[in-house]
Amino acid sequence: MKVGAINFYTFKSPNSTPFNGSPAALITKTIQKQGDLSLLNKFLINVSKWGEKETILLNGAGKALLAPLVILFNPFIGNVPPYKKENKAYMALKQPVSAAVNTGVQLGIFFGVNKGFDALLKKGVLAENFSNVKHLNILKGGASLILALATMPAACALANKIYSKVTNKFLKGKKYA
Amino acid sequence: MLEKIINSKFVINNVRKVAENPASAAKFLIGGVVAKDAFEYAVSTVQSLKNEEIPKKKRKLMALLDSTTGVLSCVSQLALGFGILNKNVQKRMGDFLFKDLIKAGEHTAVKTGRAGLAVASSLLLTNILVKRILVPLVAAPIASYGNNRLSKQQKCEK
Numbered sequence: 001m002k003v004g005a006i007n008f009y010t011f012k013s014p015n016s017t018p019f020n021g022s023p024a025a026l027i028t029k030t031i032q033k034q035g036d037l038s039l040l041n042k043f044l045i046n047v048s049k050w051g052e053k054e055t056i057l058l059n060g061a062g063k064a065l066l067a068p069l070v071i072l073f074n075p076f077i078g079n080v081p082p083y084k085k086e087n088k089a090y091m092a093l094k095q096p097v098s099a100a101v102n103t104g105v106q107l108g109i110f111f112g113v114n115k116g117f118d119a120l121l122k123k124g125v126l127a128e129n130f131s132n133v134k135h136l137n138i139l140k141g142g143a144s145l146i147l148a149l150a151t152m153p154a155a156c157a158l159a160n161k162i163y164s165k166v167t168n169k170f171l172k173g174k175k176y177a
Numbered sequence: 178m179l180e181k182i183i184n185s186k187f188v189i190n191n192v193r194k195v196a197e198n199p200a201s202a203a204k205f206l207i208g209g210v211v212a213k214d215a216f217e218y219a220v221s222t223v224q225s226l227k228n229e230e231i232p233k234k235k236r237k238l239m240a241l242l243d244s245t246t247g248v249l250s251c252v253s254q255l256a257l258g259f260g261i262l263n264k265n266v267q268k269r270m271g272d273f274l275f276k277d278l279i280k281a282g283e284h285t286a287v288k289t290g291r292a293g294l295a296v297a298s299s300l301l302l303t304n305i306l307v308k309r310i311l312v313p314l315v316a317a318p319i320a321s322y323g324n325n326r327l328s329k330q331q332k333c334e335k
Contacts (some may be wrong), residue, residue, distance in 0.1 A: 037286070041275065045286065047293035048199070050300075055206050058304050059213075066309040076318045091242070102217070120183075127184040129193065138192045138205070139183065145209045149216050156220045160228065 052141035053110055060103030067099075068092035090167060094159075097166055101159040105151060110144040117143070199292035200262045203299045207258040210304065211251050218247025237327060242320040249319075250312045254303040261298050270294060 037045070071092040117140050120126050130136045182188065195205045225239040260266070271291045272279065278287050 038277070041278065041286075041290055044274065044290045044293035044297055047297040048289045050293075050296050051206070052209070055210060055300065055304075058300060059210060062305050062309040066305065067313060070310055070313040071317070074314055074317050076314060077321065091239075106213075125180050125183075127189060129189050130183075132196070134196045135192050138195050138202075139188070141205075141209070142188075142192070145212065148213060152213070152216045153220050156217060156224055160224055 051137050052144050053107070056103055056106045056110065060099045063099035063102075064096040067095040071095070089171060093167055093170065094163055097163045098156075098159040101162060102155055105155045105158075106144070106148045109147045109151065110140075113140050113144045113147065199295040200264070200267070202292070203262055203295040204259065206296060207254060207299055207303055210300075211254050211258075214254070214308075215247060215251050218243050218250070222247065238320060238324045241323045241327075242316060245320045245323070246312055246316040249316055250308050253307045253312060257307055258299045258303040261302055262295060267291065267295055267298075270298065 069092075072088055074088075077088075117126070117130075117136065121130060121136065126136075126139075130139055195201045221243040222240045225243050226236050228236060228239070271287070271294055274294065275287045275290050278290065
């Protein structure tokens with residue numbers, strides 16, 4: 001298979017059969033003679049396929065795992081008021097709760113939109129341009145972004161409700177000091 | 178109505194632009210994240226001010242923390258994200274990271290890798306380093322400073 005013959009925008013081989021593997025796997029197939037790709041190169045080539053779903057997951061993971069640690073161990077604020085130890089725990093706990101709710105809501109919207117647009121494509125409602133996988137994925141990403149923004153107030157309110165229950169349980173009913 | 182919007186020239190042209198240009202694709206992703214952040218922090222600030230669970234005198238601090246984090250996070254993500262997507266910066270990073278593939282003449286692999294580099298560098302820089310580490314480090318003392326000033330002003334007014 002010639003390298004230049006693959007359409008990397010649609011991820012289809014020359015005989016138009018969709019390729020289900022990762023972009024790096026497809027490229028590795030074509031350059032086996034020159035040796036394997038380095039791990040970093042493979043990672044970067046695979047990232048070329050990232051879209052809305054990966055952004056939502058990355059955002060959620062960062063908020064749930066990193067943000068609480070930075071709040072708890074911020075060297076610039078110490079333990080002086082208003083950043084007493086219990087207040088920091090109170091603030092830090094909001095991050096994973098809010099991340100879980102927002103990531104869940106946004107992923108739900110993303111998969112719903114995905115199904116909806118696939119159905120529209122089958123019905124033949126979408127313009128010809130969207131039969132291209134990459135174009136369709138961008139359209140799906142844009143639509144889920146708009147819906148995520150529209151549902152944001154409700155998602156934040158839900159996160160706040162769960163947050164007060166979680167703080168009551170894990171911080172033993174202590175309120176913000 | 179929905180069909181008309183989806184199939185409009187505006188949507189088709191913008192989707193094509195994002196599909197064909199890796200930098201536009203990365204900008205689209207960052208723009209989406211920033212739009213969601215701006216809205217989320219705005220909603221959070223308002224809800225923090227109304228949150229009955231937090232004692233009244235501490236609500237301002239929570240709201241200040243939310244709004245400071247929101248503003249810093251959106252501005253820094255846009256500035257650094259779009260900065261790293263600069264053509265020269267991307268070319269230099271790509272030339273360094275894909276030097277073996279460039280030497281081997283693997284143009285398609287390099288092109289795909291550069292597209293991935295644009296997304297990875299901008300998203301990892303803005304979403305992890307800036308938004309989750311640098312901004313919270315700086316936002317907390319700024320919010321505290323703002324809170325102390327507000328408290329002093331209120332005491333003086335009394």
